[in-house]
Amino acid sequence: MPDTSIPAPPPLYAAHRKVYPRAVTGRVRSIKWAVLVLLLGVYYVVPWLRWDRGPGVPNQAVLADIANARLFFFWIELWPQEIYFLTGLLILAAIGLFAATSLFGRIWCGFTCPQTVWTDLFLWVERRIEGDRNARMKRDAGPRTRDRMLRRAAKHGAWLAIAAATGGAWIMYFQDAPTVVRQIVTGQASLQTYFFFGLFTATTYVLAGFAREQVCTYMCPWPRFQGAMLDQDSLVVTYRDWRGEPRGKPKDAGSGDCVDCGACVHVCPTGIDIREGQQLQCIGCGLCVDACDDVMGKLSRPRGLIAFEALANLAASTAATSGMAPGPQRFLAGMAARRPLHLIRPRTMMYAGVLTAVAAAMLAGFLLRDTLTLTALAERAPPYVRLSDGSIRNAYTLKLADKTRDGGQYALVLDGPAGLRLVVQDTAADAAGRPVLPVRRDGVATFRALVTAGRELHLAESQPLRFRLLDAAGTVVASGSSVFLGPHP
Amino acid sequence: MALKPETDAVSGVATTGHEWDGIKELDNPMPAWWVYTFYACIAFAAVWVVFYPSLPFVRGTLGYTGRSDLSRVMEAERARTEPMLARIRAATPAAIAADPELRGFALAGGRVAFANNCAGCHGAGGQGAVGGFPSLADDDWIYGGSFDAIQQTITVGVRNGEHPDARGVAMPAFAQAGLTPAQIGTLADHVLSLSGAGPASAPGAALYAENCVACHGDRGEGNRELGAPRLNDQVWLYGGDRAAIGRTIANARAGVMPAWGSRLDPATINMLTVYVHALGGGEQ
Numbered sequence: 001m002p003d004t005s006i007p008a009p010p011p012l013y014a015a016h017r018k019v020y021p022r023a024v025t026g027r028v029r030s031i032k033w034a035v036l037v038l039l040l041g042v043y044y045v046v047p048w049l050r051w052d053r054g055p056g057v058p059n060q061a062v063l064a065d066i067a068n069a070r071l072f073f074f075w076i077e078l079w080p081q082e083i084y085f086l087t088g089l090l091i092l093a094a095i096g097l098f099a100a101t102s103l104f105g106r107i108w109c110g111f112t113c114p115q116t117v118w119t120d121l122f123l124w125v126e127r128r129i130e131g132d133r134n135a136r137m138k139r140d141a142g143p144r145t146r147d148r149m150l151r152r153a154a155k156h157g158a159w160l161a162i163a164a165a166t167g168g169a170w171i172m173y174f175q176d177a178p179t180v181v182r183q184i185v186t187g188q189a190s191l192q193t194y195f196f197f198g199l200f201t202a203t204t205y206v207l208a209g210f211a212r213e214q215v216c217t218y219m220c221p222w223p224r225f226q227g228a229m230l231d232q233d234s235l236v237v238t239y240r241d242w243r244g245e246p247r248g249k250p251k252d253a254g255s256g257d258c259v260d261c262g263a264c265v266h267v268c269p270t271g272i273d274i275r276e277g278q279q280l281q282c283i284g285c286g287l288c289v290d291a292c293d294d295v296m297g298k299l300s301r302p303r304g305l306i307a308f309e310a311l312a313n314l315a316a317s318t319a320a321t322s323g324m325a326p327g328p329q330r331f332l333a334g335m336a337a338r339r340p341l342h343l344i345r346p347r348t349m350m351y352a353g354v355l356t357a358v359a360a361a362m363l364a365g366f367l368l369r370d371t372l373t374l375t376a377l378a379e380r381a382p383p384y385v386r387l388s389d390g391s392i393r394n395a396y397t398l399k400l401a402d403k404t405r406d407g408g409q410y411a412l413v414l415d416g417p418a419g420l421r422l423v424v425q426d427t428a429a430d431a432a433g434r435p436v437l438p439v440r441r442d443g444v445a446t447f448r449a450l451v452t453a454g455r456e457l458h459l460a461e462s463q464p465l466r467f468r469l470l471d472a473a474g475t476v477v478a479s480g481s482s483v484f485l486g487p488h489p
Numbered sequence: 490m491a492l493k494p495e496t497d498a499v500s501g502v503a504t505t506g507h508e509w510d511g512i513k514e515l516d517n518p519m520p521a522w523w524v525y526t527f528y529a530c531i532a533f534a535a536v537w538v539v540f541y542p543s544l545p546f547v548r549g550t551l552g553y554t555g556r557s558d559l560s561r562v563m564e565a566e567r568a569r570t571e572p573m574l575a576r577i578r579a580a581t582p583a584a585i586a587a588d589p590e591l592r593g594f595a596l597a598g599g600r601v602a603f604a605n606n607c608a609g610c611h612g613a614g615g616q617g618a619v620g621g622f623p624s625l626a627d628d629d630w631i632y633g634g635s636f637d638a639i640q641q642t643i644t645v646g647v648r649n650g651e652h653p654d655a656r657g658v659a660m661p662a663f664a665q666a667g668l669t670p671a672q673i674g675t676l677a678d679h680v681l682s683l684s685g686a687g688p689a690s691a692p693g694a695a696l697y698a699e700n701c702v703a704c705h706g707d708r709g710e711g712n713r714e715l716g717a718p719r720l721n722d723q724v725w726l727y728g729g730d731r732a733a734i735g736r737t738i739a740n741a742r743a744g745v746m747p748a749w750g751s752r753l754d755p756a757t758i759n760m761l762t763v764y765v766h767a768l769g770g771g772e773q
Contacts, residue, residue, distance in 0.1 A: 382616030385769060388629040388722035395626075395769060425767065426592075450769055455723075 018140075019213055019271035021123060022133035022263075026290025035111050036120055044165075047172035051075075054405060057442075064174050079403060082369065088362040095358060099351035101229040103343060105236040105308070106284030109223070115215050116283065118166070118208035119269065122159055129155045133266055159209045160201070167200030213270035217281050224280075232312040233342040237284050239264075239275040239306050242318045242334050246326070250299055256326045257305050263295050264288035264306055274306055302331060313338040371403040372439070376449075376467050376480035383485045390455035392486040398424070398447040398467065400478075402439040409438040410477060414451065415466040416484060417459055421452045437469065451484060459486050574756045582636040582762040592763065599764025602757050606749065607765075615768045619728055621744040626768040629724040632656050633713045634772035640762040646748035647716065655748060657716035663700060664739035672696055677734040683709035683721040686729075 049061035051074055058065055063072040071078040071086070078085060097108055109116060130136050130151050139148050171180055171193060183189035184197060207215055216223060230236065239258075248255025258275070265273045267288055270281045274288050292306040320337035324330040379395040387393055398412075411434040414422045424435035425448045439445055449467070453459050463484040468476045494503040497515055507514040541549040548554075573594050577585055585591045604613065610622045617624030623631060632642045641656075648657040663673065679693025680701075701720075704712055709720030718726060726744070727737050749758060765771075 379614060381612065381614035382624070382626060385616065385624060385626045386723060387627050388719065388724050390723035393627075393769065426589075448767075 016214070017271065019269065020133045020137050020266075021269045021271075021287075022266040022291075023127055024263075024267040024287050024290045024294070026293055028286035028290045032111060032120065032285065032287075036117050039112060039117055040121070044169050047169065047177040053077075057405070058176060060176055062173065063176070066174055077403070079401075085362065085366060088358065088365070092355065092358055092362070095351060095355050098229050099348060099355060101226050102231065102234055102345075102347050102351060105230060105234045106223075106226065106282070109216065109283040110237075110285035113283075115207060115220070116269075116285065118162075118204060119212050121162065122208040122212075123269070125158045125162065126155055129158065156209075159205055163201045163204035163208070164197075166204045167197045167202075170200045171197050213281070213283075216270060216283050223283075229347075231345075231347065232315070233310050233345060235308045235310060235341070236278065237274060237282060237286055237289065237306065238309040238311070238314055239277075240304070240309065240314065240317065240334070241275065242314075242321045243326075243331050244275070244305050254326060257296070257301050257331075259295065259299065261295055263291040267291040278311075310341060312342070370478065372469070372478045373401045373403075374467060374469050374478040374480040375399040375401070376465075376482040378482045378485070384487070386487070387452070391452050392455075392459070393450055393452040394484050394486075396449040396451065396467075396482055398437070398449050398480070400437055400439055400445045400447065400469070402441060402443065402445070405441045407439060407441045408471075409436050410469040410471055411435070412437055412449070413468050413470060415468055415479075416451075417453070417457065417463055419454055419457050420465075420484070421454075423450045423452075424448070425450065434470075453484065453486065458489055459484065461486060461488050577759050578754075578756040580759070582640055582759050582766065585759060585763050586636070586766065595760040595763040596767060598757070599760035599762075602753070602761050603764055606753065607761070610746075615765065619725070621726060621742065623726055623744075624724070625765050626770060627724060628770040628772075629719065629722055630770065630772065631711075631713065631716050631718050631726075634766070634770050636762055636766055636771075638713070639765050639771075640758060642746070643753075643758050643761055643765075644748065644750035646750075647746040648743055649745050649748055652748035652750065656746075657743070658704075659743055660704070660717075660741040662739065662741040666700075668696075668700070668738070670739075673735050673738050674731070676700070676738055677731050680709065680720050680734050680738075681729075681731060684723060 046062050047060065050059050051061035051072070052059055053072075058070075058072060060072065061074050063070075065072060069080045071083075100107060126136070130139065139151075142148070168181060168184060171184070174196075175193065180189060180193060184193065189197070211219070244256045244258030246254075246256055247258040247260040250259050264275070265271075265288075267290070268274070269285060269287065270283060272279055272281045274282065286308060289304075289306050289308065293303040296303050296305055316337040316339065317334035321330045321334045324333060375398070377397045377399070379397065383394070385393045385395075402408075411430050411432070412422070412424060413434055414420055422435065424437065427435045427437060427447065430436050435449075437445065437447055451465070463486075464481065465484045466479055466481045468479040471477050494516075495506065495513075496503055497513065500515060502515045502517055504513045505516045537543060539549065540551045541553055543549065573591070577591060577595055577598075580588075580591065585595050603611075603615070607615075611617055611625055612622070615625035617626075623629075628634070630638070632638055632647075645652045645654045645656060647655060648659070649655050663676075664670075668676070675690065675693045676696045678687055679690060679697050681687045682689040682693070704715050704717035705720050706712060706717075711717050711719035723729075725733070727733055727742055749761075753761070
């Protein structure tokens with residue numbers, strides 16, 4: 001009788017297994033180093049760029065000035081209420097990430113994610129001080145010698161130094177960079193500054209030094225749902241099992257190209273075996289590609305046993321070589337079955353479309369944004385006042401925000417039922433008797449306006465009303481709407 | 490329950506022997522970091538008890554109290570605002586209103602003082618209420634709307650019996666002074682006619698001339714010295730319909746207001762004056 005019992009599910013609990021990735025050289029590794037240097041360089045250099053905005057204004061090119069509630073980006077200056085531009089930028093980044101993933105797989109994870117970049121940097125430091133994979137494993141398994149303790153202390157010291165420099169760099173985006181660096185070093189920074197400096201130092205140290213691949217496997221949501229962006233035409237890191245199997249020693253007759261040397265496993269920063277197929281843990285860094293190419297080169301076999309490959313091509317090669325014996329023929333047949341990368345697909349077209357639409361909407365919104373706004377807030381206590389001659393008066397708080405530093409003054413007129421009288425407290429009037437409101441450069445000027453309706457007007461209980469600001473030429477430069485309230489007629 | 494320790498097959502950890510619906514509790518040791526943090530907390534608490542008030546009737550060696558903290562903050566705040574308050578105390582309300590810096594400070598301070606002391610009767614925005622709480626946002630003033638008049642009214646109050654110079658004189662209750670209900674009705678009609686609500690009448694005018702003119706004036710223009718309100722405008726402190734006016738004539742009205750001069754410091758009264766003046770009805 002066949003065994004019909006259901007196999008027990010694998011346990012949900014997994015004890016942590018420390019990963020000792022081996023150093024590797026090659027094309028992908030070179031690209032990764034270049035990306036790392038470029039990204040960290042941009043990250044560290046940007047806060048030091050200067051941009052002259054005139055006296056009394058920060059001259060840092062990129063600065064999130066929390067204390068003064070301004071976001072500076074070169075020539076752009078945003079107020080807190082315009083934070084949706086930042087939201088738009090994040091939406092663009094998200095869709096861009098979806099598009100890149102559907103085209104080229106997990107290149108974000110493998111090459112540009114801060115977690116990957118800093119882990120790479122920390123691993124490099126670890127190798128300089130404690131040696132490569134085998135030396136580290138041997139030392140960890142051995143006794144607690146003086147040498148081991150010294151090396152360990154040196155490693156953690158170097159990690160902390162890098163982490164501190166990172167935390168400091170992040171602080172520099174929120175305070176004037178030269179000032180805050182001097183303050184931190186000389187002990188004059190505020191408690192908040194030290195707190196955030198310490199926080200970012202600690203997170204960098206822990207995430208890149210200790211958590212590493214567990215961040216990608218257990219903490220990060222992105223690997224969990226990016227499967228929705230990948231399809232059979234996306235580039236993923238793949239083991240070409242159709243030419244590698246069956247595995248065997250180099251001299252064994254009848255074995256495939258994979259010599260089971262384990263190089264791909266030893267270099268993997270997440271400690272997996274790519275030959276087991278697509279896995280959640282694989283961040284697509286491609287270091288196993290370099291490791292395998294190196295081995296294939298030494299054996300004078302064609303490179304690319306592990307490669308960035310679309311799953312559709314893998315299936316085509318597998319189908320074309322089914323039943324063939326290992327050897328050059330099988331390799332050629334498999335490679336011939338591949339098709340060029342299929343970049344233009346409904347999915348990628350859709351991402352491109354959404355990307356373009358959002359970018360266009362944001363650009364239009366930015367170009368059309370108002371730099372002078374007028375807000376009219378009707379006073380609610382009291383909603384209206386009856387004067388001794390029986391007329392009804394409403395009061396309004398007018399807020400005139402000027403997002404430029406040009407200054408100027410504008411005449412205020414009322415657009416509403418005829419006969420309303422407008423007075424603005426503490427302002428002068430122009431030749432035509434209209435109140436003149438001076439703006440507050442890069443700030444909000446507040447005025448109190450009184451609007452009176454004579455007893456003879458007999459207005460409805462609620463009457464729409466609009467305040468308009470006119471420049472010298474009589475053009476409306478800003479307007480704000482409100483209502484005029486009165487007793488039930 | 491097993492007598493000897495049972496080992497969990499998956500994790501290799503001994504169980505406590507406790508079981509709920511087939512789920513067994515693992516007997517994992519406390520993580521070392523947790524245990525040391527716990528010990529550190531105990532040590533911290535021991536030190537804390539020595540320095541800070543933690544036990545009943547024990548102050549702690551630092552002598553710290555939350556109240557002393559608060560009074561220190563308040564003291565610092567007073568020291569910070571004192572230069573401005575000194576200038577406000579020394580200036581007249583009119584001078585404060587003319588100086589943009591002082592005016593801004595006085596309006597902000599006055600708003601807070603108004604909410605704390607005045608809004609209970611006069612409303613959050615000075616809108617007042619029918620029934621004897623005058624609106625301070627309109628242009629109708631019983632005792633005057635100039636800076637000096639407002640300052641004086643706040644300082645001495647109205648009919649409070651506590652300040653010798655308190656504003657206001659008593660209005661007679663005319664029902665007790667001998668007017669019949671019919672006469673009171675006629676008089677109420679005449680008072681309404683002063684502000685254009687209804688026709689004037691000869692008997693009413695005669696009654697008015699006999700009883701009201703001395704305080705409220707020939708045409709109902711009122712008298713700010715006495716605190717006799719205008720009767721020829723559209724603002725009614727106790728309601729403007731015939732019945733309400735009749736009740737006012739019959740029983741009289743005597744609104745009161747505390748004398749704030751003994752309750753608030755001169756700087757606050759100056760700020761309140763500037764604030765009330767700016768509500769919308771200030772006179773020069």
